[in-house]
Every structure is written in C-alpha cells, then in structure tokens.
Amino acid sequence: MCELLGMSANVPTDIVFSFTGLVERGGVTGPHTDGWGITFYDGKGCRSFRDPLPSSQSEIAKLIKNYPIKSKAVISHIRQANRGGVSLENTHPFSRELWGYNWTYAHNGQLSDYEQSITSKRFVPIGQTDSELAFCWLLDKLAQRFETEPTCPDQLFEYLNQQCDYLRQFGVFNMLLSNGEYVFAYCTNNLCWITRRAPFGKAKLIDTDVIIDFQKETTPFDVVTVIATKPLTNDEAWHKMGVGGMAMFRYGELARFAEPKPGDC
Amino acid sequence: MCELLGMSANVPTDIVFSFTGLVERGGVTGPHTDGWGITFYDGKGCRSFRDPLPSSQSEIAKLIKNYPIKSKAVISHIRQANRGGVSLENTHPFSRELWGYNWTYAHNGQLSDYEQSITSKRFVPIGQTDSELAFCWLLDKLAQRFETEPTCPDQLFEYLNQQCDYLRQFGVFNMLLSNGEYVFAYCTNNLCWITRRAPFGKAKLIDTDVIIDFQKETTPFDVVTVIATKPLTNDEAWHKMGVGGMAMFRYGELARFAEPKPGDC
Numbered sequence: 354m355c356e357l358l359g360m361s362a363n364v365p366t367d368i369v370f371s372f373t374g375l376v377e378r379g380g381v382t383g384p385h386t387d388g389w390g391i392t393f394y395d396g397k398g399c400r401s402f403r404d405p406l407p408s409s410q411s412e413i414a415k416l417i418k419n420y421p422i423k424s425k426a427v428i429s430h431i432r433q434a435n436r437g438g439v440s441l442e443n444t445h446p447f448s449r450e451l452w453g454y455n456w457t458y459a460h461n462g463q464l465s466d467y468e469q470s471i472t473s474k475r476f477v478p479i480g481q482t483d484s485e486l487a488f489c490w491l492l493d494k495l496a497q498r499f500e501t502e503p504t505c506p507d508q509l510f511e512y513l514n515q516q517c518d519y520l521r522q523f524g525v526f527n528m529l530l531s532n533g534e535y536v537f538a539y540c541t542n543n544l545c546w547i548t549r550r551a552p553f554g555k556a557k558l559i560d561t562d563v564i565i566d567f568q569k570e571t572t573p574f575d576v577v578t579v580i581a582t583k584p585l586t587n588d589e590a591w592h593k594m595g596v597g598g599m600a601m602f603r604y605g606e607l608a609r610f611a612e613p614k615p616g617d618c
Numbered sequence: 619m620c621e622l623l624g625m626s627a628n629v630p631t632d633i634v635f636s637f638t639g640l641v642e643r644g645g646v647t648g649p650h651t652d653g654w655g656i657t658f659y660d661g662k663g664c665r666s667f668r669d670p671l672p673s674s675q676s677e678i679a680k681l682i683k684n685y686p687i688k689s690k691a692v693i694s695h696i697r698q699a700n701r702g703g704v705s706l707e708n709t710h711p712f713s714r715e716l717w718g719y720n721w722t723y724a725h726n727g728q729l730s731d732y733e734q735s736i737t738s739k740r741f742v743p744i745g746q747t748d749s750e751l752a753f754c755w756l757l758d759k760l761a762q763r764f765e766t767e768p769t770c771p772d773q774l775f776e777y778l779n780q781q782c783d784y785l786r787q788f789g790v791f792n793m794l795l796s797n798g799e800y801v802f803a804y805c806t807n808n809l810c811w812i813t814r815r816a817p818f819g820k821a822k823l824i825d826t827d828v829i830i831d832f833q834k835e836t837t838p839f840d841v842v843t844v845i846a847t848k849p850l851t852n853d854e855a856w857h858k859m860g861v862g863g864m865a866m867f868r869y870g871e872l873a874r875f876a877e878p879k880p881g882d883c
Contacts, residue, residue: 395670395705395706395707396705396706396707397707397744397745398668398705398706398707398708398709398744398745399706400666400667400668400669400706401665401666402665402667403663403665404665405660412681412685413681413685416677416678416681420677420678440660440661440663441660441661441663441664441665442660442661442662442663443663444663449714449715450714450741450742450744451742452742453742453743453744454744455744475740476715477715477716477717477718478718479662479663479715479718479719479720480662480663
C-alpha cells in the first residue's frame, strides 16, 4: 500500500521533522519505494515535488529535508504501487483546479470492481491509478453539485463525506484532500492525527534517530495538526480514526468531524 | 516583462546549460526578479518547480542547475511582474489538465483592456495575472472546440494560432504551451529558437562564463530545439520569429510553422 502525511497549521510551519520520518519508510524502515510526492500551499498557490524514485534515495527529497518550506497546508505521500506502473504520472499527490482553487489529493488503499461505477468526464485521469480516477470522480461530483465554491464549508464537508462513503464500498479508501485552507482526512482503516499546541514538548521519530523540541521551534500561539497513516512518533498520543470517519481541519484546528460508521474496513 | 525558455527534444535531454543562462537574467544580468518556474515532462507526467524568489538566489533553482532532470519537453519562465503581485500563485508556468493531458503554459508580455473580451468559465484563474487568464481562456476555447484531443495535430495548431492572433489584439503575447508531446511557440515581438543536431559544436552562454561542447553530451541522433525570448548563446545562429508567427515542435523537430502576419507588434 502507501503512506499518507498531511499538515494543517495556523502559521506557516515547516514539516521537515515529520517528512524526515516518512521518507525513511520509502526504502529504509518501510517498503514504499515506488515514488513519493509533497505539496506545500502558500496562500492560493501551491508547489508540488514529485519523484518516481524511492524517497530515501531521492535528490529532491534531500532538498525538502534540508530546505524548510513553511506552509499552512501540506499533503504528502509515499507509494508502494498496486494499480498503475511506477511513473511520474502515477505519483501522488494529484492536483486539479476547481472554482479557482488548487485541489490536492493523495490516496492510500486499493479499489476493486469500480470500472462501471466510478467514471469521470470533466476531470480526466492522466495516469493509470485507481487513486487518480477516484480523485477525478470526486471533483466531477463536486463540480456537478456546486457551481461555485459553497459559502458554507459544512456543506462541502457533508457532501464529501457522502462521496467518500460511496468510494469506500469499492475497497480501502484512506485519503487526504486540501484546497489550501481546509485539509480533509477520510479513513477506511489506517489514519491518525495529532494536534500540537502550547505547552509544547519534545518528540522522537519512530523511523530514525531524530528528536525535536517543539518549544524551540514554535510560539505559544502555534497550532499544528499532523495527519499520518501510522503515528510518526512514539512518545505522543495520536488519535486513531475509525472506519468511515472523516475530519476537516482548518489552520491547525479540527473544524468538523464525522464519527466512524458501522461496517468493516 | 519576463523571459521564456522552452525545449523540445527527441531523447530525454537536460536543460541545465540553457537554464544556467536564464537564471542569471533573474537578478544578475537581467531584472526578472519576481519569481521563476520550470516544468519538465516525463511521458504524460510532469513536474514543476516554482518559486516567487529571484532565480539567481533560489535554493530550488540551485537544485535544478546541479541535478540534471532529463526531459523531452520543458517550459520555463522568469518573471518581472506587471499585472498581479509577486506570489506563488502568480508564478509561471501555469498548468491545467485537459483531455487527460497536463497542459503547461508561460507568457511574456502584457495585455490591456481585455476584461470584457477574455473571460473563462471551466478553467478559472487561481492568481491575478492577465497571463493565467489568457491561458484559462485558451483552454476554455480548446475544450469547447474539441470534446476530446483532436486526432490531427494540424487542427490543434490552426485553431491555437487563430486564438493567439485574437489574444495579440490586446497587447504583447509571446507564449509557450506544451502537452508533453508538442511544444507550441507564439510570437508577438520577442521569441527565437535554435535546433541543434549533428554535427554538434561548442557554444558559450551570453549571460555567464559557461561553455558547453554539445558533442560530448549527445549522440549523433539527438535533435534538440531550444526556444527563448532572446538568444542564450552568441556563437550560434538563432531563428528570430516574426510578429504573429507560430511554431509547433515535436520531439525536437519543427512540425508546423505559421508565417508572421502583417501588422505591428
């Protein structure tokens, strides 16, 4: 499968600490060697770095680890291919413009028997993954339902939650989605998050021997949420999401949450 | 204004030599300090690096100069802002998906009095530049004219040429556009190209003291076209495009050309 990493923060924050843990799983502590990518928002603009090489060997990943790019919303992914070959066009995160916003998305899981049920017209996949097709389908649905961006974000949350429940019928669908302001997280089986705020403490990465003292890196007003497939630190309390649970973060804070639903993952 | 750089090649080729000359114009030999960007295609996939910092000072530009990314189609731009502030969302190249292809575009020039005449609906600008609006308008027109990718590229060339002629009514419109296979270049006043093929020689950059011996970097079968606002070398014969001229390159070769049209730039 793959691993996801997301961040939502109330001040531009660098994700070097978490990213350093994630890239180890791309060939060192984990088997996710089929590419990696990361998108950083800066206002309505965003920049994506993607590479079909393993993250642990990538020159571009080294740049990201050494050159802190600060952002309020980040989506990242390391890939272990199932559907779609190892290539740049199959490397997450995927992005499209809708309503004058960049939408960025990454998926962990695998869908089956979806060919008749998940199709898209306005947004067309460039690669061959089930993940990108599900993203195009989601945006098609959003564009059909809302001609312009809904003024009430709750409408967006509820509609997205319904569509993700639909996609979950076809298999494992853990995903992160952002437009730069909101970060949405939908869980089928593996997704968790942590919100860090004052008083900040220290944390140690599970995947490599790095310790950070967040107090030295932050102000007392910073609120930073990190979302990941599996906890990246072992000395903090991560919230594990349940089957069919969905969360919407805005500038670090949990803005909406949908409870897990009955049923298997 | 800004400066454009494009490449079309029949084998994956690195653009480090030309890019090294271009970035000097972003703060050293030229005044284009309001951001820069570059997009490299790899099959149908592409990766873009964009930065609102001057290219001559950018850490990400340093990576591009030191880490050769090979590609058959490249679009690059350095910016001197006129319409739209200095920000990531106003930094070229811009990209959108149409017909399941990434389309990448960069513009040099400025448009005026276009607000009533250049509007777009399906593709909506994320930033505030006239350049991105013109790109969205172009793709809107393409999507309206062709439901799927035209099977004959001549149709695409002719239709794009007409639309670029229309945009040129509103000011200076030099642009580069690519879907990874074709690189289109449209000229209002400043655009030129060079096609390098065997027997390869040496060349010296105008903007910095770098000489390359292409024979050492190539095979006898390589064909590489570089397109730029102004010649990047002073010991080679660049073709200067005329007012309203348009060229379509495919894998290094000039595939179609429209002659300059009567009228001022």
